[in-house]
Amino acid sequence: MFNNIDSMSVKVPYLITVLFIGFLISTRTYALSIDDRLTRVIETFSLNPASCGQTNPQIQNDNLVALGRFLFNTTVLSGGKDTSCSTCHLDSKHLTDGLPVAVGVGGHGEGMARMASGGIIVPRNAFSLFNRSHPKYKTFFWDGKVIEQEGLIYSPIGEAASKGFNSAFSVAAVLPILAKDEFLGEQQIYRSSRNLELVESVYFDEKFNAANKLINELLTFKSEEIKELNKLKSEAGIETLNLANIGNAITAFLAVKLNNECQVSQWDKYLAGNKQALTPVQKEGAILFFGKGRCAACHNGDLFTDMGFHSIGVPQGDFGTHIHGQDIGRAGITFEQKDRYKFRTPPLLGVSKTPPYGHNGSFQDLITTVRFHVNPIPFLAKNGWTSERELLTYGKILSSRSEILGYIDLESEQELEAIVSFLEGL
Ligand code: HEC
Ligand code: HEC
The missing domain is CATH 1.10.760.10 (Cytochrome c-like domain)
Incomplete structure (x- = not known):
């Protein structure tokens, strides 16, 4: 029943657009003011406030x-x-x-x-x-x-x-x-x-x-x-x-x-026209998020999720839902090999209020989560694996990591911190 749901095949043309926009944002627009650059991003991605007031008008009986x-x-x-x-x-x-x-x-x-x-x-x-x-x-x-x-x-x-x-x-x-x-x-x-x-x-x-x-x-x-x-x-x-x-x-x-x-977020206020609602660092962070951070390849749309499934290679621990304490994610529903270790892209509105992060809460804070997307190795070196078995089987998870992550082009701690600052305004 789920065989027709193949997030990657649907998303590829979209992905190319995102990567291309990322390239444009990062190279062509430096002459503009930061607000003009961010406005271009918002228009290109057609972003609207979504924290409040978007509730499905269900039966309010x-x-x-x-x-x-x-x-x-x-x-x-x-x-x-x-x-x-x-x-x-x-x-x-x-x-x-x-x-x-x-x-x-x-x-x-x-x-x-x-x-x-x-x-x-x-x-x-x-x-x-x-x-x-x-x-x-x-x-x-x-x-x-x-x-x-x-x-x-x-x-x-x-x-x-x-x-x-x-x-x-x-x-x-x-x-x-x-x-x-x-x-x-x-x-x-x-x-x-x-x-x-x-x-x-x-x-x-x-x-x-x-x-x-x-x-x-x-x-x-x-x-x-x-x-x-x-x-x-x-x-x-x-x-x-x-x-x-x-x-x-x-x-x-x-x-x-x-x-x-619900609370109207700083990001919502900015989208509604209040140019002071975000700090300059948050605005830089937003441009990096949609630009060379490539975050919007997956965290896109008003809710900051493509509602698709990807792997970022999160270590499993030994307490997952499936066999050997693993959590194979989407593959547990579709039974397809290609879906192993993929999880629905989490939405990011209000994300700073809900630590820890990742499908099994592996990451204590936002900066650790973002760093892991960019390069999982330091995290793994520092935190190790929960068992010998996990250490030896991690290769499978690593090879499931989305290749989109390879396009992330962040080069300094300052850029990572700006993105986190932006996430805190969502
Ligand atoms: C024991 C803790 C626990 C209880 C009790 C619980 N939840 Fe949850 N809820 C979770 C966890 C953990 C997840 C994520 C599970 C997953 O995605 O597999 C979740 C996910 C959800 C989601 C999906 C959100 C999303 O973005 O996909 C909804 C909706 C939800 N819960 C509503 C409820 C409702 C309504 C109840 C009561 C009937 C409830 N939950 C009871 C822990 C709980
Ligand atoms: C390939 C798609 C993809 C890209 C690109 C991507 N993410 Fe993610 N992100 C995910 C998925 C999937 C998860 C959940 C993974 C898991 O827990 O196994 C996630 C988790 C997160 C979380 C944790 C959210 C929570 O509630 O647990 C944050 C924060 C986050 N990403 C921010 C970013 C930022 C910032 C960027 C850009 C530097 C980025 N992501 C790029 C797919 C992506």
Whole structure:
């Protein structure tokens, strides 16, 4: 089903344009003022503010929003009755958890204390949820396991638009509920491990149906929270709760929350015409980002992502989702050799608020992340590998590194720092 999604073949003409523009920006425009140069970049890439006010005008039904708020914050849907969306998407951390990799059911506490609390590790770095209701946001998760194309939404629960989900975001919002490590856990509440296995081991329509069955069994339990859930469900005009209306409710809530809480970034203000909003160093950084840094070959568009899949050669550690603790990224979805170690280009709006970085949180700060793109060797020499096995298998990952990275033409620490300064304004 995913075979037709080949990000590279679609992107090649675009890439040539980016590289050519990079060349022009870096060589031909020095006679112009920095604002004129940046304005040219903005016009060439047709960039628009995207941090605020771009929310998909979904059903802003107050009752649905109230149900979504409850669902986002409740632990009743989790197996151990200890995990909610807000466990890992914290208000205090720009809706991430601040950890290298997330800790799901069985965990408690926040921050580093949570890492050591004995919960099940979800071997990926949590994303923020800001901007996810932007109409251009159509590919979700590090491996793109939810993707919207031509009105169809592909996902592990099958084509989802026909099941009543109103967006890819809405599908992405319910997948955590189906994950053993994030939510299902040791089924204290679901009791029957047969049901748990059913949800975990099946795909597409079967997964959707098995999950809906579990949810409705859950609603028959007697507790104050379940009573509240049933009440909110009725007020929202929903007869039978299922994954689709849960997803639609959570995203209706998030759309309102994200819109209310978003901050207009320095970059947005600059795009809106305030030439003082960025410092001179940030403006240089922006020009480098779109120019000889070649960053926009992948981090492009208003959201700073091509929604495509690339490898930058991030070391794996020994705790990945796939075989031998590896995380093969996109290939885990497409089963194609060429997709090994590729991850969806992360969006960069608000990026300075969500350390650590990379799909497994390998990088503590932005400068380390950017340096690694340019040249991974110093990072590897300094941090080593987590095991002998990893050291010996790293060659495979290295050879997956996108050749686009070879075009990056940054030559001084000062240039790297300017780019980081620009990222801090996003
Ligand atoms: C145990 C921690 C944890 C919990 C609980 C959790 N998430 Fe996440 N969330 C993550 C991690 C880690 C990722 C990245 C996973 C990946 O890409 O494979 C993520 C990714 C996402 C994404 C995709 C964002 C993007 O840009 O692709 C959405 C949407 C999301 N979570 C929403 C939710 C909702 C809604 C809930 C509650 C139903 C929830 N999450 C519960 C940790 C968690
Ligand atoms: C070949 C495509 C590509 C290019 C070019 C590229 N990146 Fe990336 N970038 C990625 C991918 C893919 C990741 C995630 C990789 C992973 O975690 O395995 C990433 C991760 C990042 C992150 C971490 C974001 C997060 O939330 O974890 C930052 C910051 C970043 N890139 C900035 C830059 C900058 C600055 C440049 C230019 C110097 C650049 N990138 C060039 C593809 C690219």
